[in-house]
Amino acid sequence: MFAVYAARIDRDQPLSGLETGERPAPPARPGWSVVDVRAASLNHHDLWSLRGVGLAEDRLPMILGCDAAGVDADGNEVVLHSVIGQSGHGVGPAEPRSILTERYQGTFAEQVAVPTWNILPKPKELSFEEAACLPTAWLTAYRMLFTNAGVRPGDSVLVQGAGGGVATAAIVLGRAAGLRVFATSRDEARRKRAEELGAVEAVEPGARLPQRVDAVIETVGAATWSHSVKSLRPGGTLVISGATSGDRPSHAELTRIFFLELKVVGSTMGTKDELEDLLAFCAATGVRPVVDEVLPLDRAREGFERLASGEQFGKIVLTPS
Numbered sequence: 001m002f003a004v005y006a007a008r009i010d011r012d013q014p015l016s017g018l019e020t021g022e023r024p025a026p027p028a029r030p031g032w033s034v035v036d037v038r039a040a041s042l043n044h045h046d047l048w049s050l051r052g053v054g055l056a057e058d059r060l061p062m063i064l065g066c067d068a069a070g071v072d073a074d075g076n077e078v079v080l081h082s083v084i085g086q087s088g089h090g091v092g093p094a095e096p097r098s099i100l101t102e103r104y105q106g107t108f109a110e111q112v113a114v115p116t117w118n119i120l121p122k123p124k125e126l127s128f129e130e131a132a133c134l135p136t137a138w139l140t141a142y143r144m145l146f147t148n149a150g151v152r153p154g155d156s157v158l159v160q161g162a163g164g165g166v167a168t169a170a171i172v173l174g175r176a177a178g179l180r181v182f183a184t185s186r187d188e189a190r191r192k193r194a195e196e197l198g199a200v201e202a203v204e205p206g207a208r209l210p211q212r213v214d215a216v217i218e219t220v221g222a223a224t225w226s227h228s229v230k231s232l233r234p235g236g237t238l239v240i241s242g243a244t245s246g247d248r249p250s251h252a253e254l255t256r257i258f259f260l261e262l263k264v265v266g267s268t269m270g271t272k273d274e275l276e277d278l279l280a281f282c283a284a285t286g287v288r289p290v291v292d293e294v295l296p297l298d299r300a301r302e303g304f305e306r307l308a309s310g311e312q313f314g315k316i317v318l319t320p321s
Contacts, residue, residue, distance in 0.1 A: 038068075041316065151177075168315075176287045
């Protein structure tokens with residue numbers, strides 16, 4: 001079957017290890033199901049995999065891709081939860097949790113195999129392309145907002161780095177849930193787009209907000225960390241799920257954190273139950289993922305290059321040729 005895969009690890013030039021071509025179809029195994037992929041979306045996790053983060057060289061070649069929607073062997077339209085080993089189903093209770101492409105082949109292919117427990121029905125209201133955007137970036141944003149930040153309608157939230165998959169999802173989900181959303185971006189066009197999606201105001205990174213917020217959604221890391229901490233009200237919560245600009249801020253703001261009794265919460269992906277709730281939320285409210293571009297699988301390199309450049313706004317989706 002045709003697939004997009006990591007053939008080599010290159011920490012400095014990750015795209016040099018990206019290849020496309022024929023790979024073996026997934027074999028049948030007890031407790032697992034094979035899904036025909038109809039759409040899959042890119043994440044920064046795929047770029048990190050090409051750098052060897054979470055992916056050991058002895059597991060190469062590895063088909064990339066965490067997210068997918070497709071059709072199972074019984075003809076059902078489905079969405080995949082990409083965290084393997086969260087429950088023990090299909091792998092055994094002693095196996096550590098992993099994301100597709102870390103231990104098991106991913107979704108950038110004509111077919112993918114996952115534990116049957118990891119399969120959820122796709123709501124008829126969502127297209128395959130829309131549904132394929134949800135299991136990583138949108139699920140991460142959903143968990144950050146509603147589980148780890150614990151915000152409620154009427155609360156205020158700052159989303160750093162408008163344009164990235166998680167940040168864009170947080171803006172759209174926050175607006176739909178009745179939050180007062182602020183956003184940042186270095187790019188004026190992205191700030192305007194964030195406001196069109198529901199942010200009450202989008203500002204340059206580091207700019208003073210009209211008010212201190214109840215929570216900050218942080219995926220940028222070092223470059224925005226100090227601003228994130230300074231933007232919180234006393235007792236507020238900073239939820240972090242990524243550090244695309246680095247994980248060592250020059251100012252940790254520790255004094256402000258303890259003096260104002262701020263909470264810093266790490267967040268990674270989400271549970272199957274949360275993905276089920278997210279799917280239902282999108283189906284019921286009309287909220288849809290923001291799709292930047294849809295490309296055929298054989299043009300995957302273009303999507304990776306766009307993601308690596310940071311030019312995208314929303315999700316890049318791949319569909320089998």
